[in-house]
Amino acid sequence: MDVLIVGAGPTGLTLGIDLARRGVDALVVERGEHLFPGSRGKGLQPRTQEVFDDLGVLDAIRAAGGPYPDRMIWKDGERLGEESMFEKLDADEGMPYSEPLMIPQWRTQEVLYARLTRLGGKVAFGREVTALTQDGQGVTARFADGTALRARYAVAADGGRSAVRQALGVGMTGEAVDPAPFVVADLRLKGLDRVHWHAFPGDDGGFLGLCPLAGTEDFQLAARLPEGSRPDVSPDGIRKLVARGTHLDAEDVTEVGWASVFRPRAALADRFRVGRVFLAGDAAHVHSPAGAQGLNTSVQDAYNLGWKLGAVLRGGAPDALLDTYEEERRANAAAMLELSTGVHRGEVRRGRATVQLGVGYRESSLSVDTRREAGELRAGDRAPDGTVAGVRLFDTFRGPHWTLLGATLPGLPSLPAPPASYGPGVFLIRPDGYVGWAGDTTRGLREYAGRTGSLTVV
Template sequence: MLIVGAGPTGLTLACSLARQGVGVRVIEKSPGFQTGSRGKGLNPRSLEVLADFGITERLLGAGREREVFRKYFDGEFITDTDPHEDIRRTPDVPYPRGLFLPQTRVEQALREVLAGYGVEVELGCELAGFDQDETRVTARLASGEEIPADYLVGCDGGRSTVRKRLGIAFEGSGDRETAMVVGDVELEGLEPGYWHQWFSAKGALLLYPFESTTTWQFQANPERDADGRPVEPSPEGFQRIIEQHTGRTDVRVVGTSWISTWRVNVRLAERYRVGRVLLAGDAAHVHPIAGGLGMNTGIQDGWNLGWKLGYVLTGQAGPGLIDSYPEERRPVAARTLDITTAAMTTVAERSRTPGVGLEVVRSDDTTGLNVGYRWSSLATDGLDGVLQAGDRAPDAPLTDGEGRIVRLFELFAGSHFTLLAFGCPAPRLDGPVRGFAVDAGEDPLYDKDGHARRAYGIEGPALVLVRPDNHIALTAGSDGEEAVRGYLRRLRGL
């Protein structure tokens, strides 16, 4: 199994595969790991994904769940707001807020998980091309090495070599004149306890301080030349932009470690799969930065694809299971393009009003918690409940026979299916499924406060089968054992 690209998407996919015992190689064109902060936010759903790998608590210690927005208009201070102060943890949502931290921290944590399975990213390995037939892919590196693989996944970004070699159209539009300059800077003279946001008719300047560092992420509209074209960013240009927006000379750029330009690009790959070669992350979709969904959508692509490839490669499912990856994830990407494009327009329009900041893009759509696959061929409903097959499977606290709290997410963690039997014994099943009885049967777990039943909308006896990516596969009545067995047989026959 070969993964091209060692960003969050490729690393999430690699961790999922390696955890299932699949041999995997991850190659990265760059000679070293990326150092720029780039994406700086994990949404609640991505935190749930990473918790399954055991790294979310560590990441929470390295970032910030809440951030005060300090807002200015035409250089004048307007107000401080905390758009997250009303968000509380609930039994079904353990991570209700997103997490602000540099993308590099996420990648480092995922590389450490991967190393625990004996897999290291191979740096300085550039993909030159590949061929495929019905049984395998043969990748060619620029060094001349050939790598045979069962499948190849391109996680190599918006300029994806894999996508271009496949000849897949990257449909959409771009605007090279609408741009933002971004970078990581060392600053003097600015209070680090706030996300400073300046808006005016001249555009925007955003300065975000990273936790436990002296680094700030700089985002702003670019300077322009006499012809109105964006000027290439530089430390001196950053300083001029700061003075222009703030009207202050005491806020000084004393160092830069990463500088780049972001341009509006809204594109979606026409297809996600050609034979044994697939696309994920920015290689499959790019969209505006509003809402911070880029890194998150890629992580969730890798999460969805990982268990499916793993099941096929370990003989637990037929090869047709892989077709459910584009079936499920491409519509999500299309919806994400709509959400982020609308959010970008909203920011541009409403930021002209004093006191309005980036909180205008916050919505249920940006949390990732509402993403589901009810349309999927893998979704089988037998109950008419609040939750349906394809939806995210919520968390909830249960109690074991000794009074210890056992969370549903702890039961889900891993690459197995989970069968929850509410009010009835859990059937004994062969294959990659673990069954747990709730409030009945042998050695049950207890839903004493009813949190699990409320989260799943279940009143009487029922069976709920949860996929390895923590989405509901099937719901059935307590007599639905054969429906569960049939579902697992169907996976093997795909």
């Protein structure tokens, strides 16, 4: 086996899809008996929508989700007014998706799982990793049932309490974002419309929100409780919490599904790679849920790592390419942690800062720009959408390949000219939709191709 992926959340499933379409032999293992059942990460940022477009799941995701509703503020049973949850951005040719999409995490996982299985990928449920060792040739994982499995590489996508991270001895550095406990739950109720995200600020600094989950009959409850509280997340406890924090009665909550309690924190793993093992998603970084950065950053970890593993395992690229995963993603995760903490504390507004379209890798060793006069778009930046001779760029980018703009080469998807928005030059677009290399001509592509596995013919 080429790759063992530990954890069947959005991170592990995304990576499984990307590897499956590259012909990499990978297995996702999950200690639970089924996919995670809760709504938890419910916001998909525009950049993640672009990722899902490339992976062939965006249509299903959009059909299962919907737009974010405006927030309705309540006090003593009276409506005080409504407000938008985020700064509105206008879509344009280069940015076709400009607003977050709401879809409960369990449904996102269902869509990803269906895509993975259609591609021939597999998830083994009920497989809890209890130990992990590695040598120069591969990784051995041992399971709670006494069995073992061998792979060339392993990826820890098993959450904030990652057993794999602990087995590797990798620490996490972080801080508490809020000293108060939070409760999140999925429930059904009567007495509130499904047009708004209903917010009930408390006099003690707490709050309670009830958000209708697009594509379902459920609401997601999110509540900040007074410091020192001991939350009761039983069905009766959730009903009492709603009755205390709103004008609704306990019996208005007709059904309680998944529920959890947590204290928001921000933490970053000290390393994202240890030999043949990689950390991704919550195993590598833990966010406050404010601003919908955690799940999105995690999906993009997988998207970054997938093409690099494929290049090494199937494209002849050197193993050193895999070092750039930590180089690029750890710095990005640190920035996203600062951002999500700022949103939680009210220092940053949701909008242009949180859609993740500005995330890039200009400082990466993989970003090479040899142009004498570079325009606004640089190597390491996200490659915008656009149209060239009636051909949409995102349609050309879609798939596990690299794309050349501004020149043509045999065996490589190419367009003879980039759109005017790109500025002058030749651009080599990475499989994850970032400009890898830019030059005035194709001179220098051969050397770049040798260390990235990007071209078979140069």
